[in-house]
Each structure stands twice: as C-alpha cells, then as structure tokens.
Amino acid sequence: MIKITSASISFIIFFFSLIQLPAQDTYYNSGFIRNDNVVYSKNIQTVIMYKSGFELSPPIIQLGTGEKLTLAFDDLDASYKQYRYTLVHCDAFWNKSDLQQMEYIVGFMDDFIEDYKFSYNTTVPYINYFLEFPSEDMRLKKSGNYIIKVYLDSDD
Numbered sequence: 751m752i753k754i755t756s757a758s759i760s761f762i763i764f765f766f767s768l769i770q771l772p773a774q775d776t777y778y779n780s781g782f783i784r785n786d787n788v789v790y791s792k793n794i795q796t797v798i799m800y801k802s803g804f805e806l807s808p809p810i811i812q813l814g815t816g817e818k819l820t821l822a823f824d825d826l827d828a829s830y831k832q833y834r835y836t837l838v839h840c841d842a843f844w845n846k847s848d849l850q851q852m853e854y855i856v857g858f859m860d861d862f863i864e865d866y867k868f869s870y871n872t873t874v875p876y877i878n879y880f881l882e883f884p885s886e887d888m889r890l891k892k893s894g895n896y897i898i899k900v901y902l903d904s905d906d
Contacts, residue, residue, distance in 0.1 A: 795824045795826055795876075796822075797821075797823040798821075799898070801817060802819060802882055813892075813893045818882045818884065820880060821898060821900075822878060822879065823878070824876045824877070824878050825876060825879060828868070828869070830866070830877060832903055833862070834862055835898055835899060835900045835901075836859060836861075837888070838898075839853075839894055839895070840897060842895065844895060853892070854892040855890065855891065856890070857887050857889055860888075861885065863880075863881045864881070865880050865881060866880070867880075883898075
C-alpha cells in the first residue's frame with residue numbers, strides 16, 4: 751500500500767510544474783524554432799513535400815540512390831521573393847544533432863529556390879515555389895532525419 755502525504759503531493763505538483771512551464775514558455779516565444787511542421791508566415795500556404803514523381807508518398811528517400819524529394823509551397827503575397835533553404839540534421843527524436851553542416855552536407859550549406867510559377871485565372875494571386883533536392887549544389891553525406899528550413903534572403 752502506498753501512503754501519500756501532503757508533502758509528497760506538493761512535491762509531485764511542483765515537479766510537474768517545473769517540467770511543463772518552461773516548455774510552454776519557450777514554445778510560444780516568437781524566437782523559438784520548433785522542430786515540427788511549422789509555417790511562420792501567414793502568406794505561405796499549401797506546403798507539401800514528397801518523393802519526386804510520387805505525390806502521395808511520404809518524404810523519404812534512400813541515400814545515394816539518385817532519388818529526390820520535392821518541396822512546394824504557395825506565397826499569397828504574389829510578388830517574387832528570393833527564398834533560400836538549408837538542411838538541419840536531427841536525431842531520432844527530431845532534436846538538432848551535434849553535427850556541423852559540413853559533416854552531413856556536400857556542396858553549399860544553403861541554396862536558392864529558383865523554380866517558381868505565377869498563378870493565372872485564380873481569384874487569389876499567388877506564386878508557387880518548388881524545388882527538388884538533393885541537387886548538384888547540395889547533397890547529403892549521412893542518413894538520418896532532416897529538417898528543411900526555408901527562409902527569405904539571408905535571414906535564416
């Protein structure tokens with residue numbers, strides 16, 4: 751039989767409050783980057799990533815096979831912007847790993863998204879940006895979980 755005293759209850763409540771409060775505070779902090787499917791700009795819509803040629807597939811490829819992933823998204827501002835992207839290596843729990851970019855990327859550490867199409871015959875104008883990677887300019891050396899981070903100009 752387990753005997754619970756008021757001292758042990760207050761310890762349990764205090765312990766859980768220590769675990770939960772910092773996580774909630776940092777999660778809602780505007781400077782906190784989440785390792786999740788997150789869009790930080792309201793003008794970005796319809797983000798999709800898949801194995802190239804298989805639009806309904808999950809974004810998984812085998813390293814060194816020539817398979818590629820396609821990333822596409824719509825910018826509802828409808829004025830051209832110079833987007834860049836980079837890759838972040840993560841562990842099995844999607845936490846950023848301790849590896850430096852040069853340890854898992856061959857080529858440039860970031861690259862431009864150069865392919866885009868303007869909408870036509872739509873009630874809301876937008877630009878559809880898309881890219882296929884790995885590319886000749888940026889390839890992966892190591893297998894693992896990766897986050898693709900897309901940002902404007904040089905504001906990563």
